[in-house]
Amino acid sequence: xxxxxxxxxxxxxxxxxxxxxxxxxxxxxxxxxxxxxxxxxxxxxxxxxxxxxxxxxxxxxxxxxxxxxxxxxxxxxxxxxxxxxxxxxxxxxxxxxxxxxxxxxxxxxxxxxxxxxxxxxxxxxxxxxxxxxxxxxxxxxxxxxxxxxxxxxxxxxxxxxxxxxxxxxxxxxxxxxxxxxxxxxxxxxxxxxxxxxxxxxxxxxxxxxxxxxxxxxxxxxxxxxxxxxxxxxxxxxxxxxxx
Amino acid sequence: xxxxxxxxxxxxxxxxxxxxxxxxxxxxxxxxxxxxxxxxxxxxxxxxxxxxxxxxxxxxxxxxxxxxxxxxxxxxxxxxxxxxxxxxxxxxxxxxxxxxxxxxxxxxxxxxxxxxxxxxxxxxxxxxxxxxxxxxxxxxxxxxxxxxxxxxxxxxxxxxxxxxxxxxxxxxxxxxxxxxxxxxxxxxxxxxxxxxxxxxxxxxxxxxxxxxxxxxxxxxxxxxxxxxxxxxxxxxxxxxxxx
DNA sequence: GAAGTCAGTGAACAACTGTCCTCTCAAATC
DNA sequence: GATTTGAGAGGACAGTTGTTCACTGACTTC
Numbered sequence: 001x002x003x004x005x006x007x008x009x010x011x012x013x014x015x016x017x018x019x020x021x022x023x024x025x026x027x028x029x030x031x032x033x034x035x036x037x038x039x040x041x042x043x044x045x046x047x048x049x050x051x052x053x054x055x056x057x058x059x060x061x062x063x064x065x066x067x068x069x070x071x072x073x074x075x076x077x078x079x080x081x082x083x084x085x086x087x088x089x090x091x092x093x094x095x096x097x098x099x100x101x102x103x104x105x106x107x108x109x110x111x112x113x114x115x116x117x118x119x120x121x122x123x124x125x126x127x128x129x130x131x132x133x134x135x136x137x138x139x140x141x142x143x144x145x146x147x148x149x150x151x152x153x154x155x156x157x158x159x160x161x162x163x164x165x166x167x168x169x170x171x172x173x174x175x176x177x178x179x180x181x182x183x184x185x186x187x188x189x190x191x192x193x194x195x196x197x198x199x200x201x202x203x204x205x206x207x208x209x210x211x212x213x214x215x216x217x218x219x220x221x222x223x224x225x226x227x228x229x230x231x232x233x234x235x236x237x238x239x240x241x242x243x
Numbered sequence: 244x245x246x247x248x249x250x251x252x253x254x255x256x257x258x259x260x261x262x263x264x265x266x267x268x269x270x271x272x273x274x275x276x277x278x279x280x281x282x283x284x285x286x287x288x289x290x291x292x293x294x295x296x297x298x299x300x301x302x303x304x305x306x307x308x309x310x311x312x313x314x315x316x317x318x319x320x321x322x323x324x325x326x327x328x329x330x331x332x333x334x335x336x337x338x339x340x341x342x343x344x345x346x347x348x349x350x351x352x353x354x355x356x357x358x359x360x361x362x363x364x365x366x367x368x369x370x371x372x373x374x375x376x377x378x379x380x381x382x383x384x385x386x387x388x389x390x391x392x393x394x395x396x397x398x399x400x401x402x403x404x405x406x407x408x409x410x411x412x413x414x415x416x417x418x419x420x421x422x423x424x425x426x427x428x429x430x431x432x433x434x435x436x437x438x439x440x441x442x443x444x445x446x447x448x449x450x451x452x453x454x455x456x457x458x459x460x461x462x463x464x465x466x467x468x469x470x471x472x473x474x475x476x477x478x479x480x481x482x483x484x485x486x
Numbered sequence: 487g488a489a490g491t492c493a494g495t496g497a498a499c500a501a502c503t504g505t506c507c508t509c510t511c512a513a514a515t516c
Numbered sequence: 517g518a519t520t521t522g523a524g525a526g527g528a529c530a531g532t533t534g535t536t537c538a539c540t541g542a543c544t545t546c
Contacts, residue, residue, distance in 0.1 A: 009543055013493065032363035035278035038534065049534080051494045058534090118357045118416055120275035125420075159436045160443065170409060173361055177368075188461045193402045200403065203454055204447025211446055218431045252513055256523065281504065292504080294524045301504090 017055045019045045021069060024062055025108045033063050033112075034120035063116065063124040070109035071131040074102070078135060082142035088206075092198045099168055100191055103175045114173035132169065136161045151209060155217050163201060167194070260298045262288045264312060267305055268351045276306050276355075277363035306359065306367040313352035314374040317345070321378060325385035331449075335441045342411055343434055346418045357416035375412065379404045394452060398460050403448060410440060 023044035027036055036059055039049045056062040081095055103110050116124045117132075140161035143149055149157055171194040178186040266287035270279055279302055282292045299305045324338055346353050359367045360375075383404035386392055392400055414437040421429040 007544070009491090009493085012543095016493080030363065032275045032277050034275045035363060037532080039532080047493090048495050050496085050536090053535085054493055114361045115363065117361075119362070120273065120278060120358065156439065159439050162436065163440045163443065166413060170413070185461075192461045193405065196399065196402050197406045199454075200406070200447040200451060201444065202447070203450050204443040204445070207446050207450045208443060211442075218428075218435045250514070252522085255513095259523080280502085282502080290523090291525050293506085293526085296505085297523055 013054070016045065016047060016051075020052065020055055020062065021066060024059075025066060025112060028066075028112050028115070029108055032119055033059065033116055033124060060121050060123045063121055064127045066109075066112060067116075067124060067127040067131060070106070070113050071128070071135075075134065075138070077102070078138055082138065088202050089199065092195055092202065095168070096171070096191060096195050096198065099172050099194075100175065100187075103172050103179075107176055107179075110172050110176055114169070114176065117169075132165060136165050139165055148206065153217070156208070160201075160205060164198070167197060167201070256297070259288065259290060259294075263295065263298055263305065264309055267302075268309060268355060271355050271358070272351055275362055276302065276359055276367060303364050303366045306364055307370045309352075309355060310359075310367060310370040310374060313349070313356050314371070314378075318377065318381070320345070321381055325381065331445050332442065335438055335445065338411070339414070339434060339438050339441070342415050342437075343418065343430075346415050346422075350419055350422075353415050353419055357412070357419065360412075375408060379408050382408055391449065396460070399451070403444075406444060407441070410437070410444070 020041060024036065024041050027040060027044065038052050038059060041059075041062075042049045042052050056065070077098060081091070081098060084091060084094065086094065113128060117128050119125060136158070140158050143161055144152070144154070144157050171190065174190050174194075175187055178190045182189075263284055267279065267284050270283060270287065281295050281302060284302075284305075285292045285295050299308070320341060324334075324341060327334060327337065329337065356371060360371050362368060379401070383401050386404055387395070387397070387400050414433065417433050417437075418430055421433045425432075
């Protein structure tokens with residue numbers, strides 16, 4: 001602590017850095033990152049344009065920082081949900097409720113992620129994709145630990161996890177649009193629909209093994225290869241009933 | 244022909260209008276609409292900036308035209324798929340194959356829609372949402388006609404249709420990213436995954452009736468059918484909210 | 487308390503933007 | 517063949533953009 005770097009100096013720097021992030025996030029509610037101007041942001045904060053460079057090389061770098069801010073803090077919440085041992089239906093309701101609450105409390109962050117997920121700035125797209133993959137992996141690990149996943153291939157657990165995560169992200173985006181364009185009523189409809197969709201997926205999961213869903217895994221671990229066959233998850237009913 | 248309006252005149256106008264659309268679409272592969280410049284587009288086409296106004300009021304209007312171009316022509320294709328009477332699994336494979344082919348043949352259009360679906364231009368977002376809703380309605384109508392949907396509520400058929408459509412749109416976007424960043428191999432993985440996810444949804448659909456999935460429809464006054472299963476709970480985000 | 491670090495300033499730069507206005511001149515109408 | 521129309525050209529306008537450079541002055545370090 002004594003010889004530790006910086007003091008009130010770095011605290012102030014952090015403060016204006018945060019101000020830049022906040023200002024950008026605010027401006028991004030009505031435009032996308034690739035059209036955001038550096039001067040535009042500094043003007044809101046109240047600093048000279050050139051001061052921007054003390055914090056970020058360019059707006060893309062700011063965008064990546066924004067991604068971490070928006071998604072990074074969410075992992076604990078996700079883990080908390082996954083740790084619960086409710087029945088499937090209650091778990092779904094709880095999950096959707098958390099999404100709903102998050103959208104209500106951090107609308108700008110949600111909008112930013114939804115918009116820039118496929119937006120025009122490559123670095124930001126990658127940052128979001130990476131963060132979402134972490135979620136997928138966490139969900140996949142949790143799913144795999146459940147008895148319901150007995151006999152499942154890893155690839156199938158993963159595809160299920162992606163289905164869940166993507167649906168939740170999509171729901172968050174829809175919820176945002178619904179709330180501001182159709183009011184609370186429209187938002188309620190989105191929530192209702194999301195719960196049912198998740199429930200349907202959950203039912204599909206429960207009966208997955210009964211149907212003979214075979215099929216080779218493409219490019220299994222390691223690159224090209226093209227071999228199939230896959231002796232992996234033989235526990236699942238891989239019956240012939242393919243038609 | 245005699246009194247008919249325009250001749251080679253309007254033909255030429257249509258031609259440069261199309262050139263504007265093509266140029267914009269090309270430029271939009273690496274940026275988003277809200278950062279696209281009017282002069283930028285006219286420069287590619289090779290006309291004066293002011294000539295732009297002869298065709299569109301602004302870039303938003305051009306964007307809406309681009310939406311129609313990208314999605315409008317797709318309805319016949321969708322209807323063709325829906326008309327087929329294959330078994331579920333073959334139908335899924337066929338559908339995904341069509342998506343795959345469409346992405347390969349019209350990558351720029353797909354990218355545009357994926358990007359601007361939640362992009363920064365309201366008019367374009369609405370245009371895309373409207374077009375996608377038409378797809379949802381077509382799919383819902385087709386699903387409803389199937390014997391498998393006997394006893395289903397309209398709201399549930401619709402929710403299922405949205406699930407299908409959204410998954411396909413998402414897949415198209417992922418497929419595009421995968422192809423250009425991970426090569427054909429990564430694209431193959433996306434396709435494989437999409438097929439399984441659709442199959443899982445399809446399984447969920449088949450067993451939907453077995454589980455007691457009740458719940459009142461929000462907004463609708465008279466809730467139909469017996470509601471059991473989970474306690475409905477209309478106001479999700481309201482009560483529970485810990486510290 | 488002297489020396490150094492570094493967040494933020496402010497002027498200046500060339501390049502670019504959207505829009506207005508007047509003009510041209512080939513096609514369409516009469 | 518004279519007249520009207522309208523797509524497109526070209527100049528000019530006031531703003532805005534990102535980036536450079538030398539600078540100030542409060543804080544940190546020795």
